[in-house]
Amino acid sequence: MDLPLPHPGPWLARDLADRLGSAKAADRLAQQGVLVRIRRGAYYGAEAWAELSREERHLAALMAHHEAALLRREAGFAYSHLSAARLHGIHLWNVDELIHLTMPCAPRRNAHAVDVRVHSTALGEEDLSVVRGLPSTSLERTVVDSSRMLRRGQAQIVMDHGLRLGIDRGRVDALLDEAEGKRGIRTARAAWALASALSESPGESxxxxxxxxxxxxxxxxxxxxxxxxxxxxxxxxxxxxxxxxxxxxxxxxxxxxxxxxxxxxxxxxxxxxxxxxxxxxxxxxxxxxxxxxxxxxxxxxxxxxxx
Missing domain, CATH: 3.40.960 (Endonuclease; Chain A)
Structure with a gap:
């Protein structure tokens, strides 16, 4: 059965209900293998989904999450850590598939879906950017935050690729100083000390x-x-x-x-x-x-x- 939609997705369930005239249409198409449920309340064309890379699938999930957040009038957050790394195109290896976002205050319990991890931190203007149309942490903030939550070899891959993408060394130094004493800072500092823009792939890093x-x-x-x-x-x-x-x-x-x-x-x-x-x-x-x-x-x- 062909996908009865103008593009493969992502599609929110409410939009599919309006377009297809039935609240159960999305589930029915998913059961028939025409659609794939990519996260709570969001779908994608099955054939197109099968051709996407792991990183492209995560970006589709981010787009679906952002669209749903706009409908709920949620604001004041930025995609961060590994999700921001994917938005910036930073090399990652063997990391989680969660949607990471940062907001000033911790939300109430169960306020977000199970595939969302919220980090509570106040971000300054210099730590924010818009990447692929989505609110994101800056490249420098993303590299530091991601490295602090990764194992040593994984953090090296992130730091090396950040250098290749042109991160501001002074800003990274400042962010590392601000994170002194926090979880993962020793790993991030060690990866930064060894970082090289000459590493051309995750394997080389x-x-x-x-x-x-x-x-x-x-x-x-x-x-x-x-x-x-x-x-x-x-x-x-x-x-x-x-x-x-x-x-x-x-x-x-x-x-x-x-x-x-x-x-x-x-x-x-x-x-x-x-x-x-x-x-x-x-x-x-x-x-x-x-x-x-x-x-x-x-x-x-x-x-x-x-x-």
């Missing part, structure tokens, strides 16, 4: 964090190496030892052209580096979750290169 815990000199990032086949760039490198470290995420092979062509170029690139005396160690996502084995691999390669 997490790998760099793990490297900082290992008993090796930290490698340089995004190192350009000249070979007979041209200039190549390594994610990480111990230049004096001619040891390169590459993080192989799917993006590297699927985002820049047909996969087969990219792999051929990668093999040619690697041969050129090897001819010049480089040793190349490739790291995959699964390697990041066995720190002992990863440390042993790196130690072995560095020792051989030093010898």
């Amino acid at each position: 997490l790998l760099r964090y793990l490297l900082s815990l290992m008993p090796f000199e930290m490698p340089e990032q995004q190192v350009e190496v000249s070979t007979r086949r041209g200039l190549y760039r390594l994610d990480f490198a111990w230049v004096k030892l001619k040891v390169g470290l590459e993080f192989d995420g799917d993006l590297k092979y699927f985002a820049y052209g047909p996969t087969a062509e990219v792999l051929v170029r990668e093999r040619k690139r690697e041969r050129a580096l090897l001819e010049d005396g480089w040793v190349l160690l490739r790291i995959e996502w699964r390697d990041l979750f066995d720190e002992v084995a990863l440390r042993a691999r790196i130690a072995s390669v560095l020792a051989a290169a030093a010898a």
Whole structure:
């Protein structure tokens, strides 16, 4: 059955009732698999929903929440923390799917749906922005707030990407000072101290964090190496030892052209580096979750290169 609506959504139940002429129409279409209930009182076309990424689905839920809040004449809040991170397009890894919002006063108990987490804080004008048409915390506030509620590696991903997106370093320093003594501040400060705008993906950020815990000199990032086949760039490198470290995420092979062509170029690139005396160690996502084995691999390669 085709979706009897001009766009896939999100749609509030009351709007569907008005358009389809029945208060039960939304539930009936959901039972038939035409619509998907994305949160309390909100729906989306099932076929279109299946094609959305996890981040796009969260943004759709935010839009539905905001529309419902306008109808209830709720005001004085801003989407914050991980929800604001998604609005700003910040990289996230393995985080919750709740709708996070910040308002000056804590609401009465059960005032919000179960998928909403309310943070009670007074926000200044410098901490507010409008992103994708929705009220949000600023990029700097979002990075700090999100990092304070995450585990260390997750916070590193957020801090690194915040730098790539151009956060104001001075404002981040000020926000960290304001949060001194509060929950999660040590994690946020540690991630900020190690933050690098040269990390191009969540995997590179997490790998760099793990490297900082290992008993090796930290490698340089995004190192350009000249070979007979041209200039190549390594994610990480111990230049004096001619040891390169590459993080192989799917993006590297699927985002820049047909996969087969990219792999051929990668093999040619690697041969050129090897001819010049480089040793190349490739790291995959699964390697990041066995720190002992990863440390042993790196130690072995560095020792051989030093010898």
